Amino acid sequence: MVLHLENVSLIREGKWILKDINWKINKGENWVLLGLNGAGKTALLHMLCAYYFPSKGNVTVLKKRFGKDPLGEDLRKRIGIVSSTLQDRIYGEDSAYQIVLSGAFASIGLYQTPTNDMRERAKQLLKELGCFDYANRSYRTLSQGEKQRVLIGRALMANPKFLILDEPTIGLDFIAREQLLEAIDRIANYPNPPSILYVTHHIEEILPCFDKTLLLKEGGVFASGRTSELLTKSTLTNFFEVPVDIEWHRDRPLLSKTRFS
Ligand SMILES: Nc1ncnc2c1ncn2[C@@H]1O[C@H](COP(=O)(O)OP(=O)(O)OP(=O)(O)O)[C@@H](O)[C@H]1O
Numbered sequence: 001m002v003l004h005l006e007n008v009s010l011i012r013e014g015k016w017i018l019k020d021i022n023w024k025i026n027k028g029e030n031w032v033l034l035g036l037n038g039a040g041k042t043a044l045l046h047m048l049c050a051y052y053f054p055s056k057g058n059v060t061v062l063k064k065r066f067g068k069d070p071l072g073e074d075l076r077k078r079i080g081i082v083s084s085t086l087q088d089r090i091y092g093e094d095s096a097y098q099i100v101l102s103g104a105f106a107s108i109g110l111y112q113t114p115t116n117d118m119r120e121r122a123k124q125l126l127k128e129l130g131c132f133d134y135a136n137r138s139y140r141t142l143s144q145g146e147k148q149r150v151l152i153g154r155a156l157m158a159n160p161k162f163l164i165l166d167e168p169t170i171g172l173d174f175i176a177r178e179q180l181l182e183a184i185d186r187i188a189n190y191p192n193p194p195s196i197l198y199v200t201h202h203i204e205e206i207l208p209c210f211d212k213t214l215l216l217k218e219g220g221v222f223a224s225g226r227t228s229e230l231l232t233k234s235t236l237t238n239f240f241e242v243p244v245d246i247e248w249h250r251d252r253p254l255l256s257k258t259r260f261s
Pocket residue numbers: 012013015017035036037038039040041042043044201
């Protein structure tokens with residue numbers, strides 16, 4: 001099991017931000033976490049990364065029960081994360097290559113000497129993700145799309161079992177977004193892939209490899225299960241509380257609002 005949340009709730013400043021969340025991610029599953037602004041996605045992710053401790057309930061990630069088992073560096077390496085919080089912490093003067101390499105140590109910046117195997121793996125990831133041409137450029141000079149690929153490379157460096165991609169397409173144009181989604185699809189089809197959790201507001205970004213979806217609304221689970229069964233006109237109309245239509249085009253969903261109310 002990759003993730004198990006049991007009756008997880010979170011209170012901040014007297015307000016229930018997450019309410020009674022139950023959620024299991026099994027090995028081999030790829031999930032989308034979908035919610036509108038303020039639904040609690042960031043709070044939930046902070047809990048998975050042990051930045052927040054639940055006010056109630058249990059969080060278990062990769063067999064480590066938070067608050068019971070020591071978490072340590074090993075767990076940090078087994079969870080790869082790409083998020084805007086991470087992006088803000090990266091050192092702009094580091095090269096794309098150094099940033100990918102730093103993933104081997106789950107560190108921000110390189111403080112240890114990488115082995116030759118690590119160097120080879122970093123180069124291979126840069127190639128796979130189409131970053132090789134700018135491997136020696138400093139991070140701050142990269143475009144948003146280039147930065148996101150480098151961070152995905154960093155997240156993959158330690159061969160994680162769980163890869164969390166928190167709104168990775170923010171700020172990307174259509175072409176950069178589709179290229180990034182193609183790269184994510186390739187990762188999902190690796191021989192021994194990590195389970196991927198893809199957090200988004202955008203239904204059209206749900207790739208066929210994301211077979212499971214959790215709809216988060218006002219801090220609670222609105223629905224969860226097979227993506228194809230959840231992404232229906234009636235479920236999404238109830239979820240968004242506005243009438244919507246959903247169409248499928250080449251196994252990708254397209255959402256539209258049917259009328260203004
Ligand atoms: N530390 C905190 N103290 C008080 N309220 C908080 C705290 N952290 C989050 N919240 C509130 O909890 C709710 C959920 O916030 P969260 O950032 O998790 O939403 P989100 O789904 O990530 O939204 P977005 O898509 O806009 O990033 C919001 O109403 C937010 O204002």
